[in-house]
Amino acid sequence: MPIDCDADIVSARQKGRELASQCGFPTTDLAVIATAISELARNIVRYAVHGEVLVRLVEADGKRGIEVTASDDGPGIADITLALQDGYSTSGGLGLGLPGTRRLMDEFELLSDFGKGTKVTVRRWKR
Amino acid sequence: MQVPILKQGAYLIATVQSALTDEDLKQLRDTLVVSVSKVRARGVIVDVTALDVIDSFATRTLRDVAHMIRLRGAETVIVGIQPEVAFSMVKLGLSLEGIATSLDLEEGLAYLDRKGKGPGQEVGTHR
Amino acid sequence: MANTQDFATLAEARLETTASRLRELVAHLRQQRAQLREEWARLITEAKLLTAMTKEEIFAEATSVYDNYVEALETGTYEALQAYARNLSERIIPRGVETHEVVGIVLLLRDVLARSLFAKYREDFNKLNRILDAYEPAANRIAGTVAVGFVQERERIIREQQEAIRELSTPVLQVRERLLILPIIGVIDPQRTRQLTEQLLRGIRTNRAKVVVLDITGVPYIDSPVANHLVQTVEAARLLGANVIVTGLSPEIAQTLVNIGVDLGKMNTVGDLQGGIEEAERLLGYKVVPMQEPTAAHVVG
Numbered sequence: 047m048p049i050d051c052d053a054d055i056v057s058a059r060q061k062g063r064e065l066a067s068q069c070g071f072p073t074t075d076l077a078v079i080a081t082a083i084s085e086l087a088r089n090i091v092r093y094a095v096h097g098e099v100l101v102r103l104v105e106a107d108g109k110r111g112i113e114v115t116a117s118d119d120g121p122g123i124a125d126i127t128l129a130l131q132d133g134y135s136t137s138g139g140l141g142l143g144l145p146g147t148r149r150l151m152d153e154f155e156l157l158s159d160f161g162k163g164t165k166v167t168v169r170r171w172k173r
Numbered sequence: 174m175q176v177p178i179l180k181q182g183a184y185l186i187a188t189v190q191s192a193l194t195d196e197d198l199k200q201l202r203d204t205l206v207v208s209v210s211k212v213r214a215r216g217v218i219v220d221v222t223a224l225d226v227i228d229s230f231a232t233r234t235l236r237d238v239a240h241m242i243r244l245r246g247a248e249t250v251i252v253g254i255q256p257e258v259a260f261s262m263v264k265l266g267l268s269l270e271g272i273a274t275s276l277d278l279e280e281g282l283a284y285l286d287r288k289g290k291g292p293g294q295e296v297g298t299h300r
Numbered sequence: 301m302a303n304t305q306d307f308a309t310l311a312e313a314r315l316e317t318t319a320s321r322l323r324e325l326v327a328h329l330r331q332q333r334a335q336l337r338e339e340w341a342r343l344i345t346e347a348k349l350l351t352a353m354t355k356e357e358i359f360a361e362a363t364s365v366y367d368n369y370v371e372a373l374e375t376g377t378y379e380a381l382q383a384y385a386r387n388l389s390e391r392i393i394p395r396g397v398e399t400h401e402v403v404g405i406v407l408l409l410r411d412v413l414a415r416s417l418f419a420k421y422r423e424d425f426n427k428l429n430r431i432l433d434a435y436e437p438a439a440n441r442i443a444g445t446v447a448v449g450f451v452q453e454r455e456r457i458i459r460e461q462q463e464a465i466r467e468l469s470t471p472v473l474q475v476r477e478r479l480l481i482l483p484i485i486g487v488i489d490p491q492r493t494r495q496l497t498e499q500l501l502r503g504i505r506t507n508r509a510k511v512v513v514l515d516i517t518g519v520p521y522i523d524s525p526v527a528n529h530l531v532q533t534v535e536a537a538r539l540l541g542a543n544v545i546v547t548g549l550s551p552e553i554a555q556t557l558v559n560i561g562v563d564l565g566k567m568n569t570v571g572d573l574q575g576g577i578e579e580a581e582r583l584l585g586y587k588v589v590p591m592q593e594p595t596a597a598h599v600v601g
Contacts, residue, residue: 052194077257084228146265256501259539275541
């Protein structure tokens with residue numbers, strides 16, 4: 047799903063939620079997954095202007111889950127440690143997007159090449 | 174997506190009817206802050222029952238609304254946050270500290286009525 | 301090239317002979333059905349297996365298992381046997397039949413049948429060997445199918461029971477309008493914490509609760525992730541418009557909460573359940589006063 051503007055944030059989280067629902071996630075998890083997608087997509091709009099969000103079902107060690115990848119070719123993150131700290135923001139936001147998303151999901155991977163772009167992959171497993 | 178705002182007695186009631194983009198949220202904030210003094214409202218209720226995601230931006234906007242309205246001499250109550258939405262918000266690290274929340278519209282109205290009668294009980298607000 | 305072809309024909313021939321041997325075997329087992337079945341039932345009783353069942357029941361089940369067994373040998377398909385094993389397990393597990401008993405009876409049947417084959421073919425050792433070659437893999441597979449079917453059914457029942465216990469372990473009680481009590485007893489593991497959160501938040505919505513007393517007198521200890529989760533649940537309840545009062549914190553739990561640096565401004569705690577309910581009633585605007593003695597007028601009237 048391409049992310050270019052505000053409205054894309056809403057449609058990305060709605061589509062992600064649908065997919066998670068088809069996969070049989072309980073309601074609580076649907077809200078959690080949709081919120082995570084919303085945060086990641088907003089980061090794209092805010093910092094990189096455009097990028098994309100990919101949501102897919104994954105399987106590992108007999109567990110089923112959902113994986114969200116948000117990637118962009120924006121400016122990248124200068125200090126990853128700082129970016130993962132609660133309350134740190136360079137855009138005047140609450141600074142909860144990345145650390146909060148990390149708390150929402152089971153797995154969190156962040157790859158950022160300063161000046162070239164950012165890729166965040168998060169997963170949540172079904173219990 | 175416009176959010177209809179209704180005037181009922183001394184209160185303004187904004188009922189969110191579907192997912193809101195960041196732009197919609199900002200517009201809601203601006204409209205409420207302007208209308209509250211235009212109609213000399215004593216209280217504002219924002220009904221978010223229809224929202225299946227309240228992410229960091231939405232939380233920040235709701236918080237701003239409440240704070241700005243307090244500065245303009247009125248009270249705000251957020252009503253109808255869904256259980257799974259509330260849980261995702263907390264996981265993300267968000268809270269509506271210092272802002273009144275109620276189960277639904279009816280409870281929100283009851284809260285404002287009590288507030289209007291001077292210092293009463295404050296069930297649901299932060300102590 | 302010629303070689304490969306030879307091998308193929310050979311393999312085919314072997315397959316065919318296995319099939320024909322199985323056919324011969326099945327015919328034998330059908331013919332001896334009454335006798336072998338009885339022998340098997342006798343051995344089961346003797347080995348003190350399936351003691352929860354009567355002799356008649358054992359005989360009836362033995363007959364069904366025997367017929368299914370022979371059918372599986374004949375057709376080489378195990379679905380019918382699998383379904384039967386599951387059905388049998390469903391019936392006998394509630395009566396207390398154990399895994400070793402089920403494995404035991406299947407192995408006994410294998411022995412009974414093998415012995416009857418020894419008896420039939422003892423004159424022709426080579427033929428006996430060939431028949432056993434065909435019989436043993438099929439028999440082992442059957443034993444495996446039945447045993448696994450039983451264990452799976454047992455596990456399914458255990459899972460169901462766990463689920464039921466978990467639900468029972470977090471009752472949401474409405475003590476008066478707008479007031480819920482959640483007495484938690486026992487260790488809270490992550491799975492239970494999740495369930496607790498869901499039940500508490502849903503309970504608030506369905507009962508339109510304004511105050512919830514979460515009593516953890518019966519919880520011996522909690523670790524920091526669970527403590528954090530508990531604090532988050534209290535916060536989430538607040539967002540729904542309800543106040544949570546936590547009662548009965550043990551010294552150990554208080555220590556854990558202090559260690560994780562919980563914001564005490566966000567947690568309303570009261571020493572015991574009674575105090576918690578009183579605080580809840582105060583928040584709800586109730587005032588509890590003792591009933592008055594019957595007045596003189598009442599006595600006279």
